[in-house]
Amino acid sequence: MGARLIDGKAQAAIVRAKVKVAAGELAARLGRPPCLAVVLVGADPASEVYVRNKVKLTKAVGMTSIERRLPETIDQATLDATLTDLNENEEVDGILLQMPIPAHLDTDRALSLIDPAKDVDGLTPISAGALVLGRAGLVPCTPQGAMILIQSVLGPDLSGRTAIVLGRSILVGKPLSLLLQSANATVTMAHSRSPDLPALCRSADILCAAVGRPELVRGDWIKPGAVVIDVGINRVIEEGRPRLIGDVAFGEAESVADAVTPVPGGVGPMTIACLLRNTVLAAARQAGEAIPHDL
Numbered sequence: 001m002g003a004r005l006i007d008g009k010a011q012a013a014i015v016r017a018k019v020k021v022a023a024g025e026l027a028a029r030l031g032r033p034p035c036l037a038v039v040l041v042g043a044d045p046a047s048e049v050y051v052r053n054k055v056k057l058t059k060a061v062g063m064t065s066i067e068r069r070l071p072e073t074i075d076q077a078t079l080d081a082t083l084t085d086l087n088e089n090e091e092v093d094g095i096l097l098q099m100p101i102p103a104h105l106d107t108d109r110a111l112s113l114i115d116p117a118k119d120v121d122g123l124t125p126i127s128a129g130a131l132v133l134g135r136a137g138l139v140p141c142t143p144q145g146a147m148i149l150i151q152s153v154l155g156p157d158l159s160g161r162t163a164i165v166l167g168r169s170i171l172v173g174k175p176l177s178l179l180l181q182s183a184n185a186t187v188t189m190a191h192s193r194s195p196d197l198p199a200l201c202r203s204a205d206i207l208c209a210a211v212g213r214p215e216l217v218r219g220d221w222i223k224p225g226a227v228v229i230d231v232g233i234n235r236v237i238e239e240g241r242p243r244l245i246g247d248v249a250f251g252e253a254e255s256v257a258d259a260v261t262p263v264p265g266g267v268g269p270m271t272i273a274c275l276l277r278n279t280v281l282a283a284a285r286q287a288g289e290a291i292p293h294d295l
């Protein structure tokens with residue numbers, strides 16, 4: 001009841017349509033389509049699904065993709081060599097190392113080897129630093145997708161609005177806080193140790209939940225008329241069936257918020273659309289070409 005639904009599937013389709021035009025323009029100038037390389041270590045079933053989906057959507061927007069599948073048991077040197085090989089491959093514009101990688105491998109080391117120019121996940125120290133410093137760089141996909149959803153409701157300028165981000169992960173919470181601040185919102189970075197989370201949340205015009213705790217955010221945590229962005233994707237079993245639920249109690253949020261993202265169909269589809277967008281941006285920048293179209 002009440003709140004508008006923020007349609008992540010529809011917004012992702014808009015982003016992909018723009019990416020498709022841009023990829024076409026760029027392909028004509030480069031003499032080949034932009035190319036995304038996906039590195040998958042091991043055979044985690046959830047990762048397999050994501051990677052298959054990414055490859056399918058990459059082709060659908062007129063780009064190419066290559067996959068490097070490595071066995072669960074590889075050593076760090078093999079992973080490192082795979083990444084540096086892709087760095088040097090001039091046919092590859094973007095590199096994505098699918099997370100998580102097996103525990104015996106060093107994630108930080110692997111990420112820091114990726115050429116920042118090809119870092120379509122925005123997770124290398126150089127990309128993270130560029131975001132902090134407000135310089136041009138590749139922005140992590142999930143927070144970028146969340147921003148597009150927020151701005152689809154509130155417009156590009158968030159001046160005068162307060163925002164709270166629950167969660168301080170490198171992947172989502174930290175970069176999303178910085179992006180909100182760049183768009184002129186006044187941002188609170190909250191987390192599990194923050195005092196009185198419900199009251200903090202209730203003061204925010206924009207509430208972003210990225211903590212990975214199913215339905216942590218209740219209706220009475222939400223300021224009436226707020227925009228609620230649910231970044232959580234929690235797999236739960238309900239009545240014997242697997243189901244995806246967010247970090248926000250959706251039914252309760254609906255009767256308080258002005259607009260709210262569903263799970264699934266909210267931020268998730270935006271993540272992949274923004275990955276494709278980053279691949280085009282990376283291809284253009286490396287070739288010294290202008291960013292095609294209005295991306």
Ligand SMILES: Nc1nc(=O)c2c([nH]1)NC[C@@H]1CN(c3ccc(C(=O)N[C@@H](CCC(=O)O)C(=O)O)cc3)C=[N+]21
Nearest residue numbers: 096097098099100121141264265266267268269271272
């Ligand atoms: N290097 C790296 N980059 C990532 O961006 C990355 C990763 N590793 N590892 C795993 C997580 C997870 N992730 C999702 C992307 C899309 C949906 C998505 O589209 N979800 C659909 C539902 C899909 C379903 O039903 O399972 C939705 O929310 O509507 C979900 C999760 C990207 N990740």
